[in-house]
Amino acid sequence: DFGHWFKAIGDRAVTFDGASQDTPQAHWVGKALQTGDEDLAIGILRMLDCGANNAFDALNAEVNDTARSIEYLNGILPLASEGADEVLAGHGISKETREKVLAKSHCTPPDNYFITSDDMIGKAGVWAHFGLWDFNKAQMFNTLNKKEYKSNKSDYIALLKSRFNYSEEQAEEMYRQITSLSDSKAVNDWISPWPGYASDVRGCSKGGNASTLRCDLGNGAFAAVDLIEMEIRIPTPQGTQWPASFVYPTESGIEEKRYENASIGLSIVLIPTGTDSFANMFVSQEIAKSMFTRLFFMEGHGLSHFDKFADETSLTRQRIIVWKVDWDGLDKNVHPALQPIATLPPEDAIASEGNNTATGSTA
Template sequence: QFKDVATTTLWPNVLTTVAELGTTSFQTGIEVLGGWKIISLFAIGFALLVSKKGKGHVFVFYSIPWLIATFYAASTSLRFALFLSMSSSIMLGVTLSLIIKYLLAITESTIKINKYWSLVFSLGICALLMVPSFTAGYEVAHFRTPSMCDSWYNSLKVIEADSEDAIITSWWDFGHWFYSISNRRVTFDGGDQERRIHFVGRTLSTEDEQEAINILRMLNCGQEGAYNYLLKQGYNEYDAYNKLMEIIHNPLPPEDEELAKLTHCEDVIPQYFIVSQDMVKKAGVWSHFGNWDFNKARMYNDVTIKGLTQENFVEKYDESPNTYYEIKNTEADQWISDWYGYFNQFYCSKVNETFDCGNFNYNTETKEHNADNIYSIVYLEDGELVEDILGPEGGASIILTDGISYLVHPVLAKSMFTRLFFFDGAGLEHFIKFSDMETVNGERIIVYKVDFGGN
């Protein structure tokens, strides 16, 4: 239930996209335990415990339910695999202890060798049994590299050096880095996201710079305070959100002075905005939240939670019965908002007015090209972003640069993230490039300083 969507609230649920909260298979659970060899060891240990006199039966009575419970928890979420490691490691230790004692007794009574040599022999057998697990663990550790590097560290330190107080906005999963290294505030991090997953996702997804800057100003002034204020004024979730977006799209602050302090404050804190290579792969997530359709969320909630009948649904929303059928037969996360993204990466070189991308060529002057099913081509011309519409029915757009180019969903073709990351903020008035660094893997980290007044 912690990953339910459109049940108790119309807002998106960040837990649906947390990787370690993903479900796993029975086989994966077995692999987490160490494979069938380790399971066999457990069975041997339980058999030895049951065969012994004393309190072994009590241990078996408690340990089996514990193992089953932690195994079930690990199967529902990868994050809970840690619990499985605790129960399984204790049981493995007990099992190995019993096997060693059993082998010592056998060797002393039959082979008649010194008990110390028997102990060495027994430990050797146990060590051999553990080789596969140690090998697998070593392979994981050997190929694991930290995401934090000098480029990230330096990018955050220049923010600290440039400001006495500031707010850093980017996607939430690196928020703890930003806070701990730069010693500056963050919009959100791994411990607290709430409704900001939508607002920051919207900032990254929108093509409207003014909308993006007004959202950032609102978050700077009072985070989610404006929305909470509207709720206290009697608005429901849906109407409060629409009212807030109306304010965001209005160039003038609201007449309500208390509300204006939360959306259009004048004493804004210095703001920095970070876009980085990892966010290209995460586009499906932040665009999903940023393009969250609150009207669809309301429909879904009415039908699945409040039990709105088809007849009343059609009358209330002026929608067809097919829409009602879709709601009844589609997961909320899939129906309310799509998952957009940057699909394929390729290299292009520009000679005069022609982009040569190997199998694809495009002339920005004549508009000649050899692509099929392409909605639009996006490129930079004289410092301004240009979008040439090729086919309204096309399923993808192409971002062209003299270097790395991308096939992208049309929704993100001219998004703020596209403009800030792929085109260095060209043509934007409120985002001033402050830092541009590259990791040893060639991944860019770009920091922008936000100018709420416009340069």
């Protein structure tokens, strides 16, 4: 939303702004924020800097299948140029098209500054919705509305089976889902969810011993965390319940533990806040391990391609963090609260003991 401001004040081009919210960039930027795959996120940013959506345009000119072209791009963006070329060749893409695609997806990119800010928390439903857009579902819906298929169920079922490798039962179920959609909102909701941050960040305190946490969930509810086994449970009068997943920091990055017996449709993210202290929040599972979650709430912990450039709070107490993209990704960020004391210089170790609040850069 603030791209025009960045462009005017920073006197530099932007990847995305309010004028391009109805362009393919909305999907790609949303995907870069939503994905938990740093290599994919960096590949997307490189592609956008090299040529906006032109890599897709060049590829789809030959493939002529939007969903398949997106699938191919998602497969090559995390890779180096040579590997990407091999993958495209494996899909039967011509040498001429491969060269056009890679020129717009794997150039030597310019400097990039990636912004994460407080206002993006409330907008997560929008950027994640675009980022999670299911191009297969969109293609199925649009195809059924074509004249040749709209009144010919048997041909449509045959298409689903051949194009998407569906069984007869799967094709029938997809046909049933699509024909039951009542309006454009139902279609939009069916194609992609609207994930979000379902709670504020809330505190955790030590439980009965040093290896357990009691994390406030609001309204008197709490989650019990075992810091040894990294397990979480939610005691309730109706019995123990579990979240969809539990996302927590390790020494080198982030892990996610999923619960098959989940009774709550949200994930809980454990956030380091200081030496041996934590907070937590409820989040939709689709963005629990996302780049935005890790960059804004976890100081970029475990990421190699984002170096903190600036961390400011506005007059309205909105936090704004600017990350300089490190295209080479040589050094991994470590959250200040998880930095081993033994590796710090003596004066920093003394300061750390006196202040358990995580501050400063992880670049």
